[in-house]
Amino acid sequence: MDLGANAVSYWYADDEDPEPRRLLEALRAFRRADEAMRLRVSRDMDMNLTDLRALQHVIAREWGEEPATPRSLATSLGISTASTTKLLDRLCASGHLERQPHANDRRSVVVLASPKAHAEVRERLTRMHERMLEAARAVPAHCKPAVRDFLLAMAAQMEQGDDDAARTVVVDHDGAPEPRASHRQRP
Numbered sequence: 001m002d003l004g005a006n007a008v009s010y011w012y013a014d015d016e017d018p019e020p021r022r023l024l025e026a027l028r029a030f031r032r033a034d035e036a037m038r039l040r041v042s043r044d045m046d047m048n049l050t051d052l053r054a055l056q057h058v059i060a061r062e063w064g065e066e067p068a069t070p071r072s073l074a075t076s077l078g079i080s081t082a083s084t085t086k087l088l089d090r091l092c093a094s095g096h097l098e099r100q101p102h103a104n105d106r107r108s109v110v111v112l113a114s115p116k117a118h119a120e121v122r123e124r125l126t127r128m129h130e131r132m133l134e135a136a137r138a139v140p141a142h143c144k145p146a147v148r149d150f151l152l153a154m155a156a157q158m159e160q161g162d163d164d165a166a167r168t169v170v171v172d173h174d175g176a177p178e179p180r181a182s183h184r185q186r187p
Helices: 018-044 047-064 069-076 083-095 117-137 144-160
Strands: 097-101 109-113 166-169 177-181
Touching: 018 047, 018 109, 018 117, 047 069, 047 083, 047 097, 047 109, 047 117, 069 109, 097 117, 109 117
Parallel strands: none
Antiparallel strands: 097 109, 166 177
16 A cells, blocks of 8 residues: 555645654554454454454453453443343354353353354464564564554544544553643644
């Protein structure tokens, strides 16, 4: 994909320094590729994007200290409890998820990815994750903190939403956001 000097950008006009625009255009190219990849994976696994996000949440929680629950799933996906129940019914019926009694709360259940789901995810994503890791390793060591900080700052900006009190978030070298006031950028 050519993101050269002749790239036209409605959103990121900066006549004095084209490099910030090029960074943002590269980020948009990455986001489009990421979205296309998620669509391919969800189609290959015969599920919709919300189902795939649910599976991702459950697998991530399996690696963490707190297991996934229907409530954590509903919160993560931003859907109602009724929708979560339907989603869980669908993914349990397809063999991707399993419900088990919660160890500490007998009124609740935990949600786990099935061995089938883990195998499908590994089959579809392992090679791509290896290539992504190779690309990350290829970034010069002295640039890695700046790349990480840039990506974290972009994530923080996107999480803020669009309001009149927009703030620029600067990420320190430990990866922690440090908000500071700034002027509002045009879209």
